[in-house]
Amino acid sequence: MANKIDYAGQSDDQLGESLSNLKREQFNLRFQAATSQLEKPSRVREVRKDIARIKTLQAQRSAAAGK
Structure with a gap:
């Protein structure tokens, strides 16, 4: 992934x-x-994985804020 x-x-x-x-x-x-x-x-897979990365980060941040 270059970018x-x-x-x-x-x-x-x-x-x-x-x-x-x-x-x-x-x-x-x-x-x-x-x-x-x-x-x-291949861009389809890259986009799907980037969406998952963002959702994971958002979930981690909301869990950390809830503690």
Whole structure:
């Protein structure tokens, strides 16, 4: 992954914005895949994993704030 982003260094607002952008990209990639216009199939997996990373960070932060 050449353009790996450090999500741990982002604020909660930045994480939310990144998550929103990634979900929008995931939606667009699904449409491209359905119409056989997907140029980079590996990007689907990267986006999915980035979404999981952000959700994990958000869950960890909310659990730490609850203690």
